[in-house]
Amino acid sequence: MIPTTTPTNFAALGLIQPLLVRLTELQYQQPTPIQTQAIPSVLAGRDLIAGANTGSGKTATFALPILQKIHAEKSLANNGSKSSKGNYVAGLILVPTRELAKQVADNIKSYAVHFNGEIKTVAVFGGVSANTQMLALRGGTDILVATPGRLLDLISSNAIKLDRVKTLVLDEADRMLSLGFTDELSALLVLLPKKKQILLFSATFPEQVQTLTQELLNNPVEIQLQSSDVSTLVQRVFTVNKGEKTALLAHLIKQHQWRQALIFVNAKNSCKHLAEKLSKRGISAEVFHGDKGQGARSRVLEAFKAGNIEVLIATDIAARGLDIEKLPVVINFDLPRSPSDYMHRIGRSGRAGEVGLALSLIDYEDYHHFQVIEKKNKIRLEREQVIGFEVDDVINDALLNANKPMAKPEGSGKKKRKNKTSVNADIWLRNS
Numbered sequence: 505m506i507p508t509t510t511p512t513n514f515a516a517l518g519l520i521q522p523l524l525v526r527l528t529e530l531q532y533q534q535p536t537p538i539q540t541q542a543i544p545s546v547l548a549g550r551d552l553i554a555g556a557n558t559g560s561g562k563t564a565t566f567a568l569p570i571l572q573k574i575h576a577e578k579s580l581a582n583n584g585s586k587s588s589k590g591n592y593v594a595g596l597i598l599v600p601t602r603e604l605a606k607q608v609a610d611n612i613k614s615y616a617v618h619f620n621g622e623i624k625t626v627a628v629f630g631g632v633s634a635n636t637q638m639l640a641l642r643g644g645t646d647i648l649v650a651t652p653g654r655l656l657d658l659i660s661s662n663a664i665k666l667d668r669v670k671t672l673v674l675d676e677a678d679r680m681l682s683l684g685f686t687d688e689l690s691a692l693l694v695l696l697p698k699k700k701q702i703l704l705f706s707a708t709f710p711e712q713v714q715t716l717t718q719e720l721l722n723n724p725v726e727i728q729l730q731s732s733d734v735s736t737l738v739q740r741v742f743t744v745n746k747g748e749k750t751a752l753l754a755h756l757i758k759q760h761q762w763r764q765a766l767i768f769v770n771a772k773n774s775c776k777h778l779a780e781k782l783s784k785r786g787i788s789a790e791v792f793h794g795d796k797g798q799g800a801r802s803r804v805l806e807a808f809k810a811g812n813i814e815v816l817i818a819t820d821i822a823a824r825g826l827d828i829e830k831l832p833v834v835i836n837f838d839l840p841r842s843p844s845d846y847m848h849r850i851g852r853s854g855r856a857g858e859v860g861l862a863l864s865l866i867d868y869e870d871y872h873h874f875q876v877i878e879k880k881n882k883i884r885l886e887r888e889q890v891i892g893f894e895v896d897d898v899i900n901d902a903l904l905n906a907n908k909p910m911a912k913p914e915g916s917g918k919k920k921r922k923n924k925t926s927v928n929a930d931i932w933l934r935n936s
C-alpha cells in the first residue's frame with residue numbers, strides 16, 4: 505500500500521517497541537493512509553468512524569492500539585494495580601463472518617508475538633462446536649474476535665461477560681447489518697459498560713449504519729479515505745449475449761492466464777453449475793459457499809490463499825474481509841444484488857496497493873441493475889465488448905442507448921458487429 509498522505513513512520517504514530525519490531529519483521533515499511541490518520545487518535549482513546557474497506561490496512565489500525573493499551577494495563581497490573589480475572593474480555597471485535605473472525609484473530613496474534621504470550625486473543629464463530637471455544641475462553645481473554653450470534657450463545661452459557669470491555673470494534677459494520685445481525689447487535693450493546701471506546705469500520709454508510717453511529721459513538725474522529733488511497737483497481741464491464749457468458753468467461757480465463765481468479769455468482773447452486781461448465785471447457789475450478797462445512801470452507805480458502813487453486817467460484821460469503829494477497833482479478837459472473845456488495849466484491853482485487861482488475865459480465869437482463877450499482881457507487885464505466893463475443897446488434901443498440909430497464913428483445917438474431925470498443929477491450933486484455 506502506498507500512503508498518499510503526509511509520509512510518516514510507525515514510531516511517529518506513538519506505537520511501542522514490541523509492535524514496531526514486529527511491523528519491521530512483517531515488512532510494513534510505512535503506515536497506510538488510514539493507519540496514519542487513525543492510530544494516534546485511537547491511542548488517545550477517541551471514538552472513530554472510518555470509511556475503509558479491507559485492503560486499506562484497517563485491521564492493524566484497530567489491532568495495534570488495542571494491543572498497546574492492553575500491554576500498558578498489564579504492566580500497571582504487575583505493579584500492583586488490580587488485574588483482570590474471571591471470564592472478562594477487554595477488547596471486543598465484532599465481525600460479520602467466520603472467515604473474517606479467524607483472519608482478524610490471526611492478524612492480532614501475529615502483531616502480538618513480541619508480547620511473549622502476555623496477551624490472549626480468542627476467535628469465536630458459529631458453524632463449529634461451541635465447547636472448544638468455551639474452553640478457550642476459560643479465565644477470560646484480553647481480545648475476543650466474534651460473530652454476533654455465537655457470542656450471544658456463549659454469553660448465555662456464562663462462558664464470557666462483556667462488562668469489562670474497554671474497546672469495542674465494529675468491523676464491516678455495513679455487512680453486519682445487511683446480514684441481519686441488527687437484533688444480535690442490539691442485544692450485545694446493552695451488555696457492554698457505558699464507558700468504552702468504540703471504533704466503527706464500514707466500507708459504505710447506508711442509513712442503518714448512520715443511525716448506529718449516531719446512537720453509539722461519542723464525538724468520534726471521522727476518516728473517509730479518498731478513492732486514491734484505497735487501491736489501484738481497474739474496473740471494467742463487458743456486455744455479452746445471454747447464454748454466452750460462460751463461453752466468454754472461459755475465453756477470458758484461457759486467453760489471459762491470470763495467476764488466480766475469484767468469480768462471484770449469486771447462488772450456492774450456481775457455484776457448482778458454473779464449475780461443471782468450466783470443467784467441460786478444460787478449466788478446473790473450486791467452489792466456496794455457505795453450504796460447505798466450516799472445515800471444507802477453511803481448506804478451500806487456505807488452498808486458494810496458498811495459490812494451489814487458480815479459479816475459485818464463490819457466493820458473497822467470500823466478498824467480505826478475506827485477505828487474499830494480490831488477487832489479480834475478480835469477476836462478477838452474476839451481478840451482486842446490492843451496490844455495496846459490488847464494492848466489497850471488487851475489493852478482493854487490487855489489495856494493498858497492488859494493481860487489480862474487477863470485471864463484470866453483463867447481459868441485457870443485468871443492464872439496468874448495473875446502472876443502479878454505478879449510480880449508488882458514483883462510478884460510470886464504459887460498456888465494452890470482447891471480439892468474438894459481440895452482443896447481437898438489436899441488443900447492442902438498446903444497451904448503448906438505454907437509460908431505462910431494457911425490454912427483452914424479440915427474437916435474437918445472430919448478426920454480430922465489431923465496433924471500436926470491442927477492439928479496444930481485446931487489445932487491453934492481451935496487453936494487461
Ligand code: AMP
Binds near residue numbers: 558560561
Ligand atoms: P486489511 O485491510 O487490514 O485487511 O489489510 C490488508 C493487507 O495489508 C493485509 O495483508 C495486511 O497484512 C497488509 N498491511 C496492513 N498494513 C500494512 C502496511 N502498513 N504495509 C504493508 N502491508 C500492510
